[in-house]
Amino acid sequence: MRSVVRVSERVEETPSTVTLRFPYGPPAEPGQFVMLWIPGDDELPMSLSFTDGASKGVTVKSMGDTSRRIQAIRPGDAVAIRGPYGRPFPTSPGRTLVVAGGSGSAVLAPAVERVRARGGSVVVALGATQRPELLFRERFERCGATVRVATDDGSEGFHGYVTEVAATILEEGSIDAVWTCGPERMMDKVVRSAAARRVPCFGSVERHMKCALGMCDACAFGPFHVCTDGPVFDGGRLASVPEFGRFHRDPSGRRASF
Amino acid sequence: MRSVVRVSERVEETPSTVTLRFPYGPPAEPGQFVMLWIPGDDELPMSLSFTDGASKGVTVKSMGDTSRRIQAIRPGDAVAIRGPYGRPFPTSPGRTLVVAGGSGSAVLAPAVERVRARGGSVVVALGATQRPELLFRERFERCGATVRVATDDGSEGFHGYVTEVAATILEEGSIDAVWTCGPERMMDKVVRSAAARRVPCFGSVERHMKCALGMCDACAFGPFHVCTDGPVFDGGRLASVPEFGRFHRDPSGRRASF
Amino acid sequence: MASVDVRCAGLELRNPFLLASGIWGETGASLVGAWRAGAGGVITKSIGEGPRAGYPNPTVETYGTWGMLNAMGLPNPGIDEYLAEMAAARDAGAVIVGSVFAGDEAGFARLARRMSSAGVRAIELNLSCPHAEGFGTEVGSEPGQVERIVRAVTAETKLPVIAKITPNAADPAALAAAAERGGAAAVSAINTVRGLAIDVRLKRPVLSHGLGGLSGPAIKPVGLACVWQIYERVRIPIVGVGGIARAEDALEYVMAGARAVEVGTQVAFEGIDVFGRLARELGTLLDELGFARLEDAVGAAHGAPSGPGARAAG
């Protein structure tokens, strides 16, 4: 079930994010993830930021030690991949609002490309701490999505939270669906705004993962498992889970607040 | 891989042979055998005397204790079947001479029916100790084969060995293939006669069997295994095996002369 | 339809299919989920005295849908935090069995006492995890020690105690007999079978811990052999575990001597709906075989006459 692949390309997307491309045949849908094993080191869930064709990719944000070591991988290095796992974004035509916070663009970009290719129209509310961290901005524009930017420091676009940009777009109306990925408190706000306007909403959630097979309970998320029931959940489910936006679990299963 | 089936029909074919019919779906070719397990008792190789459709059958000759216990099975009794195993008779059109000794008809009858259905012509040299033991005589005739009989006691047909009848038919010429099943010394003679006239010949051989999977070596027959390379061998192979017509092996692997 | 409910070690089970320890049992909501999906009862993840993160990933390897190797390393939040998780499951009415692991008698006894206060109906002792230094098999492969641990636990709790036996021993039935002497109400068998996988391209073991435990259909024959031998050795009920994917597998365990069974790996291959399916299919299978009640099939394969002529005789 695992495949050992050699990384074919490494792209520094922003100061804190790196894309690794590698040949991996199994078909994947935008929103699905793989388990990426760095030999001799950890194995981690990573959303596919490139899902089409045989050259897949992941886009890794520098968080702690492990993600930094993943970023240090060079073309030619071997990694092991299993998957793809999980449920994808439902790509229906119509007008989709995409709310991406930080590295959330990694999982949203292929979904946006897919829905654009199918003739849907997309407006992306793209947030980052500062201008250089705006991930996949050109990629969104290249496929014909409208991009509206927010930065925490005001170095580009709206000065403030991307959720406010998103709320404005929602108020403007004519949005058929909302997709979101980013910090959970951010997604929580997006889910509420969408619910208030009765617009279907889907968010991609992260939890600690071990098996990715719906067995070990590491990624328990209310009555769900992120690895098999998610990572993409509809807003109704997200709102029903008491821990959404509030706490996750560490590798021992203990609760930890966001 | 095993199926438990209930015997649907029991027919006393001759004083010493009984046919058991049972529902068994897997497709089979004439010449193949199954492993028949009587619960709580032995599991034995048995050629399929009925190979077509879902109602298969075996025809068992009373030899020793086990075969007598198999004959005691009644409709409704459960047996377990695995298979079919082994290589079948090659049924090519043309004129086939079939040399059946004793219960050899059990494996030859479905092959004769098959080749007749495909338009081949068949003459059966059918031998038995005495008239009531002539197995499947009507079955051969019903499908349009010509039957020539020999009995050891002269109670019907030629008084003597069936091999002599077969030799006469071979001498008459125009035989394209010979099939035989019966005591090994008998088959040995048939194989030689056919070889002398350069007529292709196939014989079905019996050896002690355990796995029926070509693994345990119980059915070793020269460099071959009867369960996977046979039970139907061509005359060239049969003639090449030093033990053909000379010895077989007991369950421990020791040689025992015929 | 034949009745599939069963009494085992004082538990009244609506069906014999228990959620095996280590699958879905780390949170209260998951225990409830397995119960609602139709499990006859739910066994918690093995809980220790303090929190444990378990081993780093990779922690699992799969073989088609017939085998799985894992070395989770007994991750758990520790008994203190876990008791809160269990409250939800208890309130949902689930039949809960609390699984515990420790390095010695005293630890097992303390954990059993705490678990007993949490609304569980029985305690399962993990004497059999094959890949945790100082725990599991390391404290469960010597009969004397098994007996001492079980005795220490039964002194601390009135609940039925189920000793989970390792197959990684020359004579697992001797371990079951030791548990019986120690006062166990039942034994469960088996935990995973010690195994290893190597990635030849990476030239290293797949699991971060190296050694792991094999589960799934691959180990069903091993579990059946253990249950068979245990049944001939002890009088307390047996819970069969290992490779159950179909109702027929469960019935094999029952005929080998088990009164109830646990299902683990199949949840990964099929999802939690496996419990509803198994219970339904077992009813149908029992009908087909002419059993009015599952209990009538317990041990049915023992003492069947065999050998030449047995059929005539039997």
Added chain:
Amino acid sequence: MASVDVRCAGLELRNPFLLASGIWGETGASLVGAWRAGAGGVITKSIGEGPRAGYPNPTVETYGTWGMLNAMGLPNPGIDEYLAEMAAARDAGAVIVGSVFAGDEAGFARLARRMSSAGVRAIELNLSCPHAEGFGTEVGSEPGQVERIVRAVTAETKLPVIAKITPNAADPAALAAAAERGGAAAVSAINTVRGLAIDVRLKRPVLSHGLGGLSGPAIKPVGLACVWQIYERVRIPIVGVGGIARAEDALEYVMAGARAVEVGTQVAFEGIDVFGRLARELGTLLDELGFARLEDAVGAAHGAPSGPGARAAG
């Protein structure tokens, strides 16, 4: 192409794939057949002092193409008649290993002496058949006894002695260490894993003997774990056995510490041509992984750095 020949316990093997004992090894012609099909060497059926019919049928059960259960019961014609069978194989130039079983040291020693006169290049001691009363595992699961048997045999023969270890033990590596102390030139691991199958419709065990031994891909992880642990414990070479169906499986064993391997059940699933295929595929695989010689891969998975940051460090 990488070279797949290997030296192991004094044997010079053209490739590491030996015919496992009990498969195709009951007649001389079959030994020759396996050799001609490309086996690196052929191990005989385990031979005893007198003829044994083995257990009545049914003697095998299969699980897809990933597992098999058998209880043949050590059928064999006895050493007297078997020596004649071996003559043919010896004359064909096959590298033959003679497998023997007995109930005590003296029996093993006598058999080894007789085998040594038959042109075999090594003796394998079956200390591990899991289903023969008085033989196999029953004499091979206690280190002291293993050491005594090996010592008695090495005193009687100059040939390399290979002790075949059971996985049905708490600590198989301790048995290998005992064999080493007794003077074994190598150990082979593993024999089959104790198992059972029940036919629920017939309400009885499938095999006439009840208990049997599990083989095939299902036990590969178990064999790998044993070889891994043995490699960390002894210095003599190891022959890996259990579930080898692909060149990759063999290389897993080699990286776990084996110098040669045995192939059994896959012969049933694929036929004897498996030997030619495995040898070819192994060469290709070694090329792909950059090994010039199979020997360079022995134990390669041991000591690979691991844990957070290992990659950077290693």
